[in-house]
Amino acid sequence: MAVKNSSNALKVLFVTTELAPFSKVGGLGDVAGSLPKALSQAGVDVRVVTPAWPGVLEKLEAAGVKATTVKSKVYAAYDWRIHFANVIKADVNGVTTYFLNSEDYAGDMYPAQLNFWTASPFAVFCMQALELKDAINWTPDIYHCHDWTSAFLPCALAWHRHYRQTGGKSIMTLHNVAYQGVFEPYPFLDASGLEPWSFNSSTMEFYGQVNLLKGGIVAATAVSTVSPTYASEIQTYESTRELSGILYQQRSKLRGIINGLDTKFWDPNGDKSIPAKFNARDLKGKAACKKALLQRAGLDPETDAPVIVCVSRLVEQKGFDMVFNAAGQIAETGAKLLILGSGQDWIENGIAHAADMYPNSIKLFKGYDEPLSHLLYAGGDIFLMPSVFEPCGLSQMISMRYGTVPVAREVGGLRDTVFDVDRPEGGNGFTFLTCDVDGMMWALRRAVDRYNHDKDAWKNIMLEGMREDFTWDKSAGLYKEMYEDLTQ
Ligand code: ADP
Ligand code: GLC
Secondary structure (H helix, E strand, O other), rough: OOOOOOOOOOEEEOOOOOOOOOOOOEEEHHHHHHHHHHHHHHHEEEEEEEEEEHHHHHHHOOOOOOEOOOOOOOEEEEEEEEEEEEEEEEOOOOOOEEEEHHHHHOOOOOOOOOHHHHHHHHHHHHHHHHEEEEEEEOOEEEEEEEOHHHHHHHHHHHHEEOOOHHOOOOEEEOOOOOOOOEOOOOHHHHHHHHHHHHHHOOOOEOOEEHHHHHHHHHOOEEEOOOOOOHHHHHHOHHHHHHHHHHOOOOOOOOHHHHOOOOOOOOOOOOOOOOOOOOOOOEEEHHHHHHHHHHHHOOOOOOHHHHOOOOEEOOHHOOOHHHHOOOOHHHOOOOEEEEEEEEEOOHHHHHHHHHHHHOOOOOOEEEEEOOHHHHHHHHHEEEEEEOOOOOOOOHHHHHHHHHOOOOEEEOOOOHHHOOOOOOOOOOOOEEEEOOOOOOHHHHHHHHHHHHHHOOOOHHHHHHHHOOOOOOOOOOHHHHHOOOOOOOHO
């Protein structure tokens, strides 16, 4: 039985700029919204701190979560003034969570252009997170930071005039090394209070710029990333270019721990956003979900054709140029392709153009739509994820929970979670290695053929995915081990 918050439990503060369901952009939000609960059940005294971005407190209220304002404010001395924030405390899913509310977090969550001004809220947030202990009378043993947006915290513990005297251990978890927080060093170096000597090529300097993620990696007590395969890929030049040297140099403190899911939230048997529920023993509801999805897409709801779905940020990482370049070939298979996502213009436009050319086969739902994403996961037959790189990927796991068979590239966390059914030992999906249209179509055609011609085999593949263990249990144990290794 887990010891919840016993007095000698390890104290860990999760420092995150995304938190599902209040401020989620992608998988980081999902992880921050579900891992702390699993850690808490594993006996870690974990709390979360996150900015109250615009709309977050309203969502908190709408969700009926009771929140109180902590008596003391937190502050950060930055850019020659004191930045105060109110601390709003709430119990989110059994985890004590602090939302920092101030004008520093009144702008867009992720700025389109990074410079001193737009990077400042992230530095302020990290300093306020370091000050939180006095306001709440609870001192963490470990600060667990995520991605470049909280990477200033380990930097501050190592190189800030004041914070380097205070001590404290930190973990830097890399959800995506492609986003590094790079911008001009001036006036940041003076304004942030970092020691002048701390800016050099073996710390946070990067071709004359500040690179917060590089600093965080070097300064953190330990580093983790979100799958074992990505942990080895990021040490190679092909994967992370100029940062690979640092990651290789720091490899002794790096580990890869695969993400889990909030399996209660992502559950086809309890999901309130889908028209019919189903589970591995009774799949009938899935057919109703498929009908509803086809109807929503304006396609024939009675079609026998396999429905390929994608739910994704439409950015280079996700490989959608392959998808729109293969539009004709996909349409020729007879399958329907439904894509939900938003992101870079050239990718949105490429897909929109493909949808215009093949209106009976391809449909783009442009935007971010949580309930619709559930309908796609539930109503699809095949989930397509042709990522160029993928640190972990949650969508392929969610789709498997909903009996939607993944077709995925063998890269990063996809390689650790999707296994080709045509291996001698069998598997839960269809995979391909080469990052091109031919590779993707080779796997996709095999999936479509199997769906069309071997219904029994198809059902077995679906069930294989639905029975996978995507809970956080095992990985929470590995994080706990990492915390213990750091504090012994
Ligand atoms: P990443 O974090 O790189 O975006 P992941 O697969 O780890 O990729 O996580 C993506 C998460 O964001 C999943 O929960 C997915 O359902 C969700 N998501 C992505 N795009 C959309 C969208 N347009 N609408 C709703 N949810 C989305
Ligand atoms: C990032 C990665 C994704 C991963 C997620 C959560 O956004 O792109 O692969 O699943 O973080 O760790």
